[in-house]
Amino acid sequence: MSGWVDGVGRAKRRVALVPATALLSVLLMGGCSASRGPAGWAGAPPPNGHFIWPTSGEISSPFGPRGASNHDGIDIAAPEGTPIRAAASGWVLYAGVLRGYGRVVILGHDYGLTSVYAHSRDVYVRVGTRVQRGSVIASVGRTGRATGPNLHFEIRRANVAADPLHYLPQRLPVLAEARRLPIGG
Numbered sequence: 001m002s003g004w005v006d007g008v009g010r011a012k013r014r015v016a017l018v019p020a021t022a023l024l025s026v027l028l029m030g031g032c033s034a035s036r037g038p039a040g041w042a043g044a045p046p047p048n049g050h051f052i053w054p055t056s057g058e059i060s061s062p063f064g065p066r067g068a069s070n071h072d073g074i075d076i077a078a079p080e081g082t083p084i085r086a087a088a089s090g091w092v093l094y095a096g097v098l099r100g101y102g103r104v105v106i107l108g109h110d111y112g113l114t115s116v117y118a119h120s121r122d123v124y125v126r127v128g129t130r131v132q133r134g135s136v137i138a139s140v141g142r143t144g145r146a147t148g149p150n151l152h153f154e155i156r157r158a159n160v161a162a163d164p165l166h167y168l169p170q171r172l173p174v175l176a177e178a179r180r181l182p183i184g185g
């Protein structure tokens with residue numbers, strides 16, 4: 001293992017067994033096998049600009065297969081305490097601790113979308129409250145299975161994890177590796 005590895009994918013089965021509401025089970029039961037990225041698309045996508053980046057920092061681990069499981073989100077490396085913002089307006093469906101995820105906020109949005117913000121140090125919102133896009137909902141931490149401070153960020157549609165990069169505005173450099181590429185080379 002190298003870089004930031006949070007093991008959320010591996011922890012998925014146990015997450016589903018956490019004593020939690022039926023709602024949470026529905027939210028997180030998508031699990032590894034259901035994660036197919038773009039194949040999860042169904043119906044009309046949200047309009048461009050619906051989502052913003054939840055925090056600043058480099059992507060330390062992309063969405064997709066990781067070992068024997070699937071990484072259901074992207075990891076954005078940032079110093080502990082960095083503000084985490086709601087990527088879109090919505091409702092707080094969950095704010096608490098989940099195994100693997102640590103302190104986590106789950107927001108519900110239009111278009112059958114949910115967004116997940118894991119490994120937080122502090123959580124500033126309560127279940128059932130409305131949040132506006134860009135409002136600070138948590139801060140970056142390393143709770144749960146995280147080897148370094150990072151935001152594990154997921155976007156799920158009908159509970160199927162999709163690559164958040166399909167929803168977020170383009171940003172360069174997208175990957176940390178991009179920095180090592182010679183400009184114009």
Ligand SMILES: [Zn+2]
Pocket residue numbers: 006007008061071073074075151152153
């Ligand atoms: Zn992650």
